[in-house]
Amino acid sequence: MIKGLYETHLPVSDLQRSIAFYESLGLELAVQSDDVAFLWIEKRSSWLGLWAKDDFRTNREPSTAPSNGRHIAFRVDFDDLRAAVGWLAERGIAVDAFGGVDVREPLMRPHQQNASVYFYDPDGNHLELMCSLPEGAPTEPARLLPLSEGWPELT
Template structure:
């Protein structure tokens, strides 16, 4: 199921200087805003989330420990059952109940299918599957089921 680490998150005190720092390391900005920005570690495969410590943005305030495991898009469809077989419950995320997950995030320029759960210490974990890179279409967050049905 798990193919690798897709994302990790760090709190930052100055978004602009942090983005500049990571660009000096050769990382490309994937998404930039004043609250949260992402830089590609390996484009389309892994990125680093930078969260402004002064701008609370739930559910990923910098005080929350969060990582995301990369899974393939075809595996995320079965991921909820896979977790259930192991006694792991999916948690609510972004207002989506476990029943409505996986969900699709419009993380322009990439769309991602995601499923959220916790480890025994309450650390926030996620299965994430890249769906499309460099798309133009704008859309609201939705369930994966709605994502596939909208194309019909």
């Protein structure tokens, strides 16, 4: 099921400075908002999330980041993601709701062209199975939603 690393996250004290730094290393800016930016490491395969913190010396994270600041996403194929809830259940792992969307199916971000299933390891580290959406996937709306709502033709 797991093919590689899709994303990892870092807290940063100055988002614009950090974007410029990582772009100078060859990463490409993919998505940016006021307090977060995602840069492609390998386009449509893996990226780095940079999260601006109001006070870098505290452990405060933006509301959409994991509360403990520890998060990693494993890259999977789209077909595997569609089966991920069952795959995790077979291993005794519960799927976690995320971003205020409390469903037990993959979640998609049409505007970012990716989809995810969230869960935790035994130490409370926030984990995710994530994939790029296939060609032809919807590109709207610009929010997190259940796969069955965002792409009902699949269900």
